[in-house]
Amino acid sequence: MTSTAPPGPAPASPPATTAQPVIRARGVSMAYGGTDVLHGIDLAIHRGEVFALLGPNGAGKTTTVEILEGFRRRSAGEVSVLGADPERGDDAWRGRIGLVLQSWRDHRRWRVGELLSHFATYYPEPRDPAALLAMVGLTGHADQQVDRLSGGQRRRLDVALGIVGRPELLFLDEPTTGFDPEARHEFHLLVERLARDEGVTVLLTTHDLVEAERLADRIAMLVGGRIRACGSPAELARRAAARAEVRWTADDGTTRRERTADPSRLVWELHRDADGPIAGLEVRRPTLEDTYLHMVHREDDAPAPEHPDGTDGAVGAEARAA
Amino acid sequence: MRGTPMTTTKDHPGTADHPGTGEPAELTGPPAPRRPTGRFWRAGLRRGGIELRHLLRSPKELSGQLTNVVVALLIASYVSGEVPGTSTPLSHLVLAGFAAYLLFQVGLISLPQMLVTEREEGTLLRLRTTPGGIPAYLVAKCLLVVVMAVGALALLLAATALVADGPLPRGPGGWLTLLWVTTLGLLAVVPLGAAIGAVLPNPREALALIMLPTMGLLFTSGAVFPLTAMPGPVQQVASLFPLKWMAQGLRAALLPDTARAAEVAGSWELPMVALVLTAWAVLGFLLAVPLLRRAARRESGSRLSARHRRAERSGAPPG
Numbered sequence: 001m002t003s004t005a006p007p008g009p010a011p012a013s014p015p016a017t018t019a020q021p022v023i024r025a026r027g028v029s030m031a032y033g034g035t036d037v038l039h040g041i042d043l044a045i046h047r048g049e050v051f052a053l054l055g056p057n058g059a060g061k062t063t064t065v066e067i068l069e070g071f072r073r074r075s076a077g078e079v080s081v082l083g084a085d086p087e088r089g090d091d092a093w094r095g096r097i098g099l100v101l102q103s104w105r106d107h108r109r110w111r112v113g114e115l116l117s118h119f120a121t122y123y124p125e126p127r128d129p130a131a132l133l134a135m136v137g138l139t140g141h142a143d144q145q146v147d148r149l150s151g152g153q154r155r156r157l158d159v160a161l162g163i164v165g166r167p168e169l170l171f172l173d174e175p176t177t178g179f180d181p182e183a184r185h186e187f188h189l190l191v192e193r194l195a196r197d198e199g200v201t202v203l204l205t206t207h208d209l210v211e212a213e214r215l216a217d218r219i220a221m222l223v224g225g226r227i228r229a230c231g232s233p234a235e236l237a238r239r240a241a242a243r244a245e246v247r248w249t250a251d252d253g254t255t256r257r258e259r260t261a262d263p264s265r266l267v268w269e270l271h272r273d274a275d276g277p278i279a280g281l282e283v284r285r286p287t288l289e290d291t292y293l294h295m296v297h298r299e300d301d302a303p304a305p306e307h308p309d310g311t312d313g314a315v316g317a318e319a320r321a322a
Numbered sequence: 323m324r325g326t327p328m329t330t331t332k333d334h335p336g337t338a339d340h341p342g343t344g345e346p347a348e349l350t351g352p353p354a355p356r357r358p359t360g361r362f363w364r365a366g367l368r369r370g371g372i373e374l375r376h377l378l379r380s381p382k383e384l385s386g387q388l389t390n391v392v393v394a395l396l397i398a399s400y401v402s403g404e405v406p407g408t409s410t411p412l413s414h415l416v417l418a419g420f421a422a423y424l425l426f427q428v429g430l431i432s433l434p435q436m437l438v439t440e441r442e443e444g445t446l447l448r449l450r451t452t453p454g455g456i457p458a459y460l461v462a463k464c465l466l467v468v469v470m471a472v473g474a475l476a477l478l479l480a481a482t483a484l485v486a487d488g489p490l491p492r493g494p495g496g497w498l499t500l501l502w503v504t505t506l507g508l509l510a511v512v513p514l515g516a517a518i519g520a521v522l523p524n525p526r527e528a529l530a531l532i533m534l535p536t537m538g539l540l541f542t543s544g545a546v547f548p549l550t551a552m553p554g555p556v557q558q559v560a561s562l563f564p565l566k567w568m569a570q571g572l573r574a575a576l577l578p579d580t581a582r583a584a585e586v587a588g589s590w591e592l593p594m595v596a597l598v599l600t601a602w603a604v605l606g607f608l609l610a611v612p613l614l615r616r617a618a619r620r621e622s623g624s625r626l627s628a629r630h631r632r633a634e635r636s637g638a639p640p641g
Contacts, residue, residue, distance in 0.1 A: 062624045071623070072622065094452070097451070099451045099623075101444070101447075104448065104626075106440070107448070109376040118368065119452060122365055122453055122455060
């Protein structure tokens with residue numbers, strides 16, 4: 001089986017790997033009492049891929065993920081997760097999926113090591129609990145009661161519990177909320193190791209763009225129940241940077257600004273016209289963050305016709321100026 | 323044990339064909355290992371054992387048990403006089419009723435509270451996302467509840483017998499009655515308690531919702547005051563609920579036969595005790611199985627966070 005292979009700006013469906021995607025969704029919609037919260041989500045996530053579902057609160061991330069986890073019934077569309085429809089997922093199917101949610105507060109009275117060892121017994125081929133504790137940096141806390149852990153430690157325990165059964169697919173819901181920078185870094189390394197070395201497929205939901213960029217092979221931006229863009233971080237950044245803004249101070253002292261796909265040409269033209277240095281010249285390329293924020297604020301706009309896989313074709317090609 | 327019916331109903335057909343679950347079939351009991359049921363049982367029993375250990379270490383739980391013993395001892399030493407028309411101390415009659423109430427409250431107060439709390443904390447969701455987690459959870463809870471109830475009963479009888487000349491069954495017949503009344507009594511209240519725990523909204527409201535009717539039954543069921551002291555309609559209503567019959571059954575086990583003169587019917591009515599408790603057990607199971615399934619099925623991450631938000635302050639439903 002091939003892993004990863006970051007998809008190029010290919011049309012509609014992601015790379016034509018021979019293997020069936022671990023997660024495939026087609027036209028998934030969700031309506032609560034007449035209100036649509038998801039409008040035809042399409043996804044194809046492959047083995048060993050780290051996929052980030054990025055979006056503001058209320059964009060439909062949770063709903064999407066819970067449909068994939070089998071916790072919610074979709075209103076329409078087709079879903080296959082690890083070869084099964086999540087609505088009919090049985091125990092064996094569950095055993096192949098790991099879940100790290102934001103709001104676990106369970107088993108407070110248990111000791112850390114005791115809890116992990118206990119949950120290992122439910123799986124046919126569990127990881128070694130002691131090794132796992134070391135992996136998430138909780139070895140020193142094995143005898144501690146769960147409710148005495150700090151927020152970050154608790155989350156790392158949740159991660160350990162999520163992967164103790166050697167899942168093929170791991171759902172991470174806002175995994176690093178409340179982590180300090182070092183814990184976050186450690187966590188990122190852990191996720192990378194799981195995906196690269198063990199071929200675990202990871203679906204990460206987050207509203208933290210930096211985290212998505214850092215971890216994900218591909219990012220889907222979900223806004224207002226639609227996937228507005230999807231691609232590798234580099235691709236999205238390139239697409240975002242396609243329209244640069246050039247600013248300069250004109251002879252009359254006013255600040256001028258112009259958006260262009262070809263800032264180099266504009267700057268050259270300015271120089272040619274001015275026949276000398278230009279005051280306050282600045283070329284700004286929008287970052288992925290700018291684009292993301294722009295999309296989020298545009299939320300109420302008419303339904304974007306943009307293709308779910310984010311290849312609004314032409315933009316990518318003409319962008320390469322600098 | 324009580325876990326059996328609920329556990330087997332959780333079996334989905336046709337799951338054994340999955341690769342990756344190729345563990346050795348260590349099941350020595352029933353043949354045809356369609357799925358690793360043995361593992362669930364073992365996980366459940368181990369889980370029950372661990373929870374029991376936590377319970378024994380919990381100061382709150384221990385002080386609760388201690389309070390029960392102290393109350394029982396107070397009853398034994400302060401309730402004076404005799405059951406009218408007999409030479410049986412009145413305190414024995416009250417202690418038998420109190421013992422019945424302990425069984426009753428383990429099933430109908432402690433168990434629902436545990437369930438509601440564990441739903442809110444996400445324990446149920448965690449087990450739902452674990453293969454075989456829900457059956458193991460039910461096995462563990464049954465073990466826990468049975469040990470708690472039997473422990474409370476044993477502690478009460480032993481303490482009062484040792485310190486205050488409390489009641490104990492006389493002869494094998496009395497012990498046998500104690501055994502079956504306790505078993506059937508638990509069967510009557512535990513599934514019912516599970517059903518209640520599956521539907522109540524949250525631990526804070528749960529306590530209020532359960533306490534009132536339970537206390538009402540405690541005072542009207544003849545558990546602490548002789549039933550004959552109650553007006554007729556109250557007696558009839560109380561007779562519909564299991565506590566009256568549990569208390570009556572325990573009196574039959576713990577008091578001498580002569581004391582039955584003080585019963586409403588002039589006898590222990592043991593067949594009726596068995597009948598009513600069995601009826602409640604059946605009703606409890608019929609309610610508990612679908613309600614627990616529904617509760618487990620409804621658990622999800624967003625529900626959990628929504629509950630946590632509401633718990634912190636009454637807020638908006640999930641988005």
